[in-house]
Amino acid sequence: MRFVTSIADLGPALKALRKAKKSVGFVPTMGALHAGHLSLIRSSRAEMDVTAVSVFVNPTQFGPAEDFDAYPRPLDHDRAMCEKEGADLLFAPPVAEMYPGGYATYVLQERYTESFEGEIRTGHFHGVCTVCAKLFNLVQPNTAYFGQKDYQQSVVVRRMARDMNFDLTIRVCPTVREPDGLAMSSRNVYLSPEQRRQATALRRALDKAEAMFESGERRAQPLVAAMERVIHEAPAAKVDYIAVVNPDSLREIRRIESEAAVLLAVRLGKTRLIDNTRLVVK
Numbered sequence: 001m002r003f004v005t006s007i008a009d010l011g012p013a014l015k016a017l018r019k020a021k022k023s024v025g026f027v028p029t030m031g032a033l034h035a036g037h038l039s040l041i042r043s044s045r046a047e048m049d050v051t052a053v054s055v056f057v058n059p060t061q062f063g064p065a066e067d068f069d070a071y072p073r074p075l076d077h078d079r080a081m082c083e084k085e086g087a088d089l090l091f092a093p094p095v096a097e098m099y100p101g102g103y104a105t106y107v108l109q110e111r112y113t114e115s116f117e118g119e120i121r122t123g124h125f126h127g128v129c130t131v132c133a134k135l136f137n138l139v140q141p142n143t144a145y146f147g148q149k150d151y152q153q154s155v156v157v158r159r160m161a162r163d164m165n166f167d168l169t170i171r172v173c174p175t176v177r178e179p180d181g182l183a184m185s186s187r188n189v190y191l192s193p194e195q196r197r198q199a200t201a202l203r204r205a206l207d208k209a210e211a212m213f214e215s216g217e218r219r220a221q222p223l224v225a226a227m228e229r230v231i232h233e234a235p236a237a238k239v240d241y242i243a244v245v246n247p248d249s250l251r252e253i254r255r256i257e258s259e260a261a262v263l264l265a266v267r268l269g270k271t272r273l274i275d276n277t278r279l280v281v282k
C-alpha cells in the first residue's frame with residue numbers, strides 16, 4: 001500500500017496505480033476507522049480495480065463549539081487497518097495541505113443542507129461539500145463509497161457531485177452495527193458506560209417504526225410519536241429530531257406512499273448520535 005501525505009505525491013502515486021488497472025474506488029473518512037469504514041473499503045475492493053482511502057479530520061465541517069480538537073486521530077492504527085483490508089493507497093494530508101494560507105473557496109449547497117444536521121450544525125455541510133469536492137478533484141475516482149449511517153450526507157454529496165459535474169458514481173453502503181444494534185461511529189468512544197447502554201434506544205426506536213410500518217401504518221405522525229416514546233425510555237436521551245422524509249428531496253412527508261427515510265438524531269450528554277432507516281412499500 002502506498003502512504004501519501006502531500007498533494008504533490010498523490011498525483012504520481014495514483015498515476016502509477018491507474019497505469020496497470022482501470023477503475024478507482026474512493027473511501028473518504030475522518031479516520032478512527034471501525035468496521036463501518038472497513039465495509040466501505042471492502043465494497044470498493046470487490047467492485048473496483050484500485051481502492052484509495054483518505055483519512056482527514058476536516059476542520060471546515062466542525063462548528064466552533066464542536067469536537068474538532070478532541071476528535072480521535074489514531075493514524076498508525078488506521079494505516080494498519082487500511083493495509084490489512086488491502087487498500088492500494090491511503091491519503092492522510094495535514095490540514096495545511098488541504099487548506100493552505102489564503103484559502104478562500106467553499107462549495108455551498110442550498111436546500112438539502114438546510115434542515116436536520118445542516119440546521120443544527122450550521123456550516124457543517126458546506127465543509128463536507130468543500131472537502132468532498134477537493135478530494136474528488138484530487139483522487140478522480142470512478143466510484144466514491146459512503147455509508148447510509150450519514151443519510152443526509154449521502155444525499156447532499158450525491159447532489160453536489162451531480163451539480164458540480166463530477167464524473168463519478170456515489171455508492172451508499174448499509175450501516176454496520178454493534179451486536180446490540182448501535183450504529184458504529186467514531187464518536188461512540190465519547191459515551192460513558194451508562195450512556196452507551198442507553199444508546200441502544202436509537203435502534204429500538206427505528207425497530208418500532210419498521211414494525212409499525214410492516215403492520216400497515218403509513219402516517220408519519222404515529223411513527224414519530226412511537227419513536228419518541230421509545231427514546232424517552234432512555235432517561236439521558238434528548239431528541240434533536242425525528243422525521244419521516246422523502247428519501248431524495250429530504251422534505252418531510254405526512255404519509256408514505258412509496259418510500260421514506262426515517263431520520264433520527266439524539267443527544268446523550270454532550271454526544272450526538274444519528275441513525276436512520278428506509279421504509280419501502282412493497
Ligand code: AMP
Nearest residue numbers: 029030031036146147149150175176184
Ligand atoms: P466518518 O469517518 O465518520 O466521516 O465516516 C466516513 C464514511 O464512513 C462516511 O461515508 C460514513 O457514512 C461511513 N460510516 C460511518 N459509520 C458507518 C457505519 N456504522 N456503517 C457504514 N458506514 C459508516
